Amino acid sequence: MIRPEDCTHEEWALRVQLAHCYHLVDYFGWTETIFNHISVRLPGKDHHYLVNPFGLNYTEITPGNLLKVDLHGQKLQDSPYNGNPAGFALHSAVHGAREDIHCLIHTHTTPLSAIAQKKAGFDHNGFYGAQLYGRVGYHAFEGITLFDDEKSRMLESLGDKHILVLRNHGIAVGESSIPKAFFLLWTVQRAAEIQCQAAAMGGEDTALPESMGQRCADLTARLIRESGFAMMFFEAMVRKLRSERTLGWPLTAAQ
Numbered sequence: 001m002i003r004p005e006d007c008t009h010e011e012w013a014l015r016v017q018l019a020h021c022y023h024l025v026d027y028f029g030w031t032e033t034i035f036n037h038i039s040v041r042l043p044g045k046d047h048h049y050l051v052n053p054f055g056l057n058y059t060e061i062t063p064g065n066l067l068k069v070d071l072h073g074q075k076l077q078d079s080p081y082n083g084n085p086a087g088f089a090l091h092s093a094v095h096g097a098r099e100d101i102h103c104l105i106h107t108h109t110t111p112l113s114a115i116a117q118k119k120a121g122f123d124h125n126g127f128y129g130a131q132l133y134g135r136v137g138y139h140a141f142e143g144i145t146l147f148d149d150e151k152s153r154m155l156e157s158l159g160d161k162h163i164l165v166l167r168n169h170g171i172a173v174g175e176s177s178i179p180k181a182f183f184l185l186w187t188v189q190r191a192a193e194i195q196c197q198a199a200a201m202g203g204e205d206t207a208l209p210e211s212m213g214q215r216c217a218d219l220t221a222r223l224i225r226e227s228g229f230a231m232m233f234f235e236a237m238v239r240k241l242r243s244e245r246t247l248g249w250p251l252t253a254a255q
Helices: 009-027 085-097 110-117 148-158 178-200 210-226 229-244
Strands: 037-041 049-051 067-069 103-107 136-139 163-166 170-175
Touching: 009 037, 009 049, 009 103, 009 178, 009 229, 037 085, 049 085, 085 103, 085 148, 085 170, 103 178, 110 163, 110 170, 110 178, 136 148, 148 163, 170 178, 178 210, 178 229, 210 229
Parallel strands: 136 163
Antiparallel strands: 037 049, 037 103, 049 067, 103 170, 163 170
């Protein structure tokens, strides 16, 4: 698979990276059959973005079949596929309002959905949970996220944070790049897994002081945003993925 002539090098690079991200989410077992969605904003003032064709497994997604849509969820290029209507309200709201979030990932794995169902949400006593201190917003359940009038409330719930717990549903994480968003998702997923496992065990948790949670959260935020740590992690996971699976496009967007 090579870059179409009507696709810029910059867009094709994002398509390749986003396709890898979809396959990684499947590789880690975080998919919800054909549901859920990951998007990335394209360069430009119009806030167009790429998202998955609804009905395809994540393993069927390629750089070429990703949909390009506007903030209303309207396709901007011909495709035999449509997008998932349940994703447009969430992704359009964030891409239209948060200039610092270019990639948004929505999942509801079992541990994440369990945490979203609990009134207390995430605790910060585990190694990964501590890294989420002060970084999580919570949004009350309003059913499937289909309607435009929920956008403003989701944005209010998210505030200036990068992790949004959709109560009784799942989560959305967003960052300034695909690798950074994927690394944040991995951290949140690990926090949820450990919290659920700890809750299933007898005995009292060793609580961490708030000051330690703030210290861990600040350090992780810097690692994600100010270093190449997230890119190093993402590229290593892509290499691992490609060593075990055959994908139909090059490792990089050089072509």
